Amino acid sequence: MSHAFQWLRSLIFMIVIYLWMAVLGLLFAPYALFSKRGALQACKLYARTTIWMARWMVGIRGEVRGTVPTGEVMVAAKHQSFFDIMLIFDAVPHGKFIMKRELLWTPIIGIYAKRLGCIPVNRGKKGAAIAKMVKDVAKEFSEPGQLVIYPQGTRVAPGAAKPYKVGTAVLYEGLQNPCVPVATNAGVFWPRTGILRKPGHAIVEFLDPIEPGVERNTFMTRLEDMVETRSNALMREVGFDPDAVH
Template sequence: MTDMGSRLRTWLFRLAFYGGSGPIIVTVPISGLFGRGAMIGHARIWSSYQRWCARLILGITVRVEGTLPTHPVLYAVKHQSFFEAIDMAAALNGPAIILKRELTRIPFWGWATKVYGAIAVDREASAAMMRRMMTEGRALTGEGRSILLFPEGTRVPPGEQPPLKAGFAGLYKTLKLPVVPIAVDSGRLWPKHGAKRPGVITYRIGEEVPPGLPRDEAERRVHAAINALNPPGPSRE
């Protein structure tokens, strides 16, 4: 596809996705009135809508390699683009999500994230915040929910492999859940800036990391697994 074609499809996607997202977002408080199950379903609708727009307009599809677990786990996911931030709600069957505190301060939206089952964190990672994150995580896993974490902390371009944030080790130790690492290569097609390109985004589900391992070993195994599709090198954005 030419650069002009990619730019045109990117703008058409933005019009369709953000235009269609409006009604989905403004009706979030209504779903919130019906409890957590309705909110999870609402999030999956938005997630599925994004994937539909990506396939139809951008020519982007998703391939999943491996099998998802059927029991609660701590998902540690590589984060390369905005795409998986929304897509994981449907791809992983509605996990509780650890997200930036700023998002919980949006009127109505912040309340809805709490109903859905989100855990807010701040960039400072204070001791008080860490304790609260562990408490909320235990409560959500007690409901049979899995937890989704982007352990490197934020979006990173292809080729970069920053170390895991401290919050991963705290959750791993406290929740005593197996960790399922997921490698993602969305940044190749869905850069932070510029036109999106057609192709296949791969989610590679890694081998479960059992609870109770020494911190260094658990972090090493998870870091390697989430970067399995992300060889180190210069950014391709």
């Protein structure tokens, strides 16, 4: 398959999924505005249809491995692309994301994020942002769900290095819930920038939970080692060498 043809398929796919987001958002709006259940159903439908369309439109086959958590846990996930968000959200019963505050003002996404109980964070104010995040999460956890946080704070390209942020450990200590690390190789096929989507086997894998009570530095070291080691293995499984990027 030629590069140009795959790029064209990718462009059409991206147009379709964003148009589909707008259509679903408007169709479910009357229900979602007054019901968190309505917002959840709309977002679940969007995630599932996006995963389905990715397979037949651009050749990306999504897979979820490991034991998917169903109780109140913190999910600390490697974040490489929009596609790993879709795979995680589709897998867990009620995902709530730590998200950058700017997304609240995004049409459709912002409204549904609020209804789902996602927690906005001002990334420009370090200490104050962490304190407010802990307070907001404690309030939001009055209802059950799986809190998804990206320890590196943003999407990271396959093979690139970016430090893990202490906010994840602060939440882990405050919530006193298990932390479920998640690895992925999704960015190999669905990159963080550009149009081209490459055919292949995109995986997210839920790893063994880290139980509450682990000391902060030990927790951070263990989390990073688990997520990075397994993500690198998943990338090598599909023929991408993360070490070659450095």
